[in-house]
Amino acid sequence: xxxxxxxxxxxxxxxxxxxxxxxxxxxxxxxxxxxxxxxxxxxxxxxxxxxxxxxxxxxxxxxxxxxxxxxxxxxxxxxxxxxxxxxxxxxxxxxxxxxxxxxxxxxxxxxxxxxxxxxxxxxxxxxxxxxxxxxxxxxxxxxxxxxxxxxxxxxxxxxxxxxxxxxxxxxxxxxxxxxxxxxxxxxxxxxxxxxxxxxxxxxxxxxxxxxxxxxxxxxxxxxxxxxxxxxxxxxxxxxxxxxxxxxxxxxxxxxxxxxxxxxxxxxxxxxxxxxxxxxxxxxxxxxxxxxxxxxxxxxxxxxxxxxxxxxxxxxxxxxxxxxxxxxx
Numbered sequence: 319x320x321x322x323x324x325x326x327x328x329x330x331x332x333x334x335x336x337x338x339x340x341x342x343x344x345x346x347x348x349x350x351x352x353x354x355x356x357x358x359x360x361x362x363x364x365x366x367x368x369x370x371x372x373x374x375x376x377x378x379x380x381x382x383x384x385x386x387x388x389x390x391x392x393x394x395x396x397x398x399x400x401x402x403x404x405x406x407x408x409x410x411x412x413x414x415x416x417x418x419x420x421x422x423x424x425x426x427x428x429x430x431x432x433x434x435x436x437x438x439x440x441x442x443x444x445x446x447x448x449x450x451x452x453x454x455x456x457x458x459x460x461x462x463x464x465x466x467x468x469x470x471x472x473x474x475x476x477x478x479x480x481x482x483x484x485x486x487x488x489x490x491x492x493x494x495x496x497x498x499x500x501x502x503x504x505x506x507x508x509x510x511x512x513x514x515x516x517x518x519x520x521x522x523x524x525x526x527x528x529x530x531x532x533x534x535x536x537x538x539x540x541x542x543x544x545x546x547x548x549x550x551x552x553x554x555x556x557x558x559x560x561x562x563x564x565x566x567x568x569x570x571x572x573x574x575x576x577x578x579x580x581x582x583x584x585x586x587x588x589x590x591x592x593x594x595x596x597x598x599x600x601x602x603x604x605x606x607x608x609x610x611x612x613x614x615x616x617x618x619x620x621x622x623x624x625x626x627x628x629x630x631x632x633x634x635x636x637x638x639x640x641x642x643x644x645x646x
Contacts, residue, residue: 348433349510350426353417353609357424364421370621371414377624378403384637391637394472395461395577398454399627401481405450406620409443412436413515413616420514433516437499438492441518445488445543451585452547453480458578459554463561491543498522498535513612551585580626587619 353363385391385400416436420426428436461468499521513520522536558578565571628634 347427347429348516350420350428350514350516351510351512351609352424352426353421353514360421360424364418367414367418367421367617370617371410371418374410374414374617374621374624375407377621377628378407380638380641381624381627381634384634384641387641388637391633394457394477395454396633397477398450398457398481402447402450402454403624405443405446406623408439409447410617410620412439412443417514426514428516433511433521434496434499437516437518437521438496440515441492441495442485442488445491446484447588448543448547449484449487450481451581451588452550453484454581455551455554455585458581459557461577462558462574487543491539494535494539495522499524514609515612515616517612555582580631583626584619584623587622588615 354360381403382400385396413436416428457472460471464471495518499518509524511517511520511524519536555578558574562571562574565574628638
């Protein structure tokens with residue numbers, strides 16, 4: 319409801335001023351920023367990002383296959399891990415293929431419809447990543463702080479419900495961004511985007527919202543989809559650490575915390591860089607820094623997730639070995 323009133327207020331405020339403006343036509347296409355203008359680096363970047371994309375897709379597919387094929391991994395923890403891997407595949411597929419093609423063709427042109435489609439899918443999957451990581455923190459909280467009630471609390475119905483809610487909230491975030499960005503108009507046929515993909519935070523800078531209203535909506539969305547999940551994760555880990563410290567044996571403490579280490583590392587990488595990019599564009603205009611951080615959370619983090627969970631998790635390594643033995 320709050321989102322609706324904010325958007326309605328900003329929309330009608332802008333429309334009232336636009337009535338006096340004539341001949342304002344929608345932009346037809348966007349020009350994405352190139353990663354480099356050096357022709358000698360183009361083949362290197364093409365090979366690098368193509369390899370990273372293939373490794374990401376293959377690694378996450380292996381995790382999904384291992385979880386689905388091994389009955390020992392049919393638990394809420396690994397159910398959410400397989401969901402996270404699926405979202406990571408979709409997440410990187412919204413940006414990396416277009417970027418790889420642009421590097422090869424040395425073109426950064428994307429149509430208006432194509433840009434909005436990429437932005438919408440990106441917003442959905444980045445938001446789902448955010449919420450699923452929060453749900454996984456809650457799962458670890460229940461497992462460590464309430465182990466005797468874990469199976470009762472984290473039942474299949476609740477797991478399915480949390481997954482559905484994460485998708486619906488992500489879809490809502492995507493549509494709210496669409497409502498704002500659909501008001502982009504220009505006297506020019508094309509507009510430049512200071513990113514290698516249609517980043518919602520960059521598109522909001524081109525929106526016809528006035529600057530003050532634009533920032534209000536952006537900070538509100540950032541707080542709801544950023545600060546709230548981070549607060550939930552921090553609270554869960556506060557309770558987890560408090561419970562672990564009460565375990566008498568050092569071996570028990572290590573075993574309990576080892577189940578959270580991989581998740582905590584992913585949270586730091588993904589939420590730290592993503593949240594910084596989203597809100598950082600309102601106070602910083604350094605294109606180089608913004609590009610590096612964007613590459614980190616759109617390409618590097620999804621690629622590291624399979625390594626992080628497979629190399630640090632004995633159950634996943636065991637499932638992959640059994641999967642390999644059956645294949646051989």
